[in-house]
Amino acid sequence: MTGLTIWFTGLSGAGKSTIGQRVATELRERGLSVEVLDGDEVRQTLSAGLGFSKEDRDINIRRIGFVAELLTRNGVVAITAAISPYKDTRAEVRRRIGRFVEVYVSCSIDVLAERDVKGLYKRALAGEIDHFTGVSDPYEAPEAPDVVVDSGTQTVDESVAAVLAAIDASGLLPEPAPRG
């Protein structure tokens, strides 16, 4: 059995998709089947029409969880990269899926506002965006994630290595063949 869900959580722009895609590439090189469920993409397919209220965010996360569960129980590694701000909802999908590694991509608002890839933090901090996670909407940081990476202080390479180490430590995937 090689199915697993690697669940990234963290603020917008923190680096969930970037790190998740890199982890996907590494795991594919080990011969595993990997799918990335990116939050922005899912909102255009499975969750089109949903907004950013707590209720809609929870529905969005449960849908991603449902698909991740289908993939995981069929031997696929599902990597999810959605903000997933609410602790209870993350705990719920974790319980349902079972084979689960939670990755918290931490990053300070200061760094995110300076980076501001999509130009959203400036507007959110100016009070122009309702329901913007971490600014005008809650983000409940994980209390006991399987691994924390900090994209404000680590390179992407360092974060990817930390996530892979946590996956290997979980014992949920076959050991990688030694390189050399």
Next chain:
Amino acid sequence: MTGLTIWFTGLSGAGKSTIGQRVATELRERGLSVEVLDGDEVRQTLSAGLGFSKEDRDINIRRIGFVAELLTRNGVVAITAAISPYKDTRAEVRRRIGRFVEVYVSCSIDVLAERDVKGLYKRALAGEIDHFTGVSDPYEAPEAPDVVVDSGTQTVDESVAAVLAAIDASGLLPEPAPRG
């Protein structure tokens, strides 16, 4: 590669889920990974909140198609059992997925109204339900499905055998081991 989507289409109550579940059981006995995406179940998860307008039905079918595609390209047999009344939308998911067998579960309205498992046909025929497929909403029968079964004239066993024969004829799954 063992991934495949087996797409059942037909009116409500025609027997899509019953036949689909039996086909799933047969394929699992061959050692394949199989998931059934049942229309009624999907409407409570992936498609909660959607109605029965053409637009909403199309979104529903595209979501089922999205999940079936993920499963199929990872070596899983996805069996879908949703009315999927519109020809163009079925053609669209078929194109996206590629490895695809279309099963048309035919059944006359007379037989369905007599069976009327959920008590809906009586009400629909009395004009009490808008957007009821086959009565007050269109159903575009497939012109060239991979197999047609008729639950009004065939037993479930006969329909299951016909679907399995069509799957084997498609060459998209490994040949079953001979029994006996």
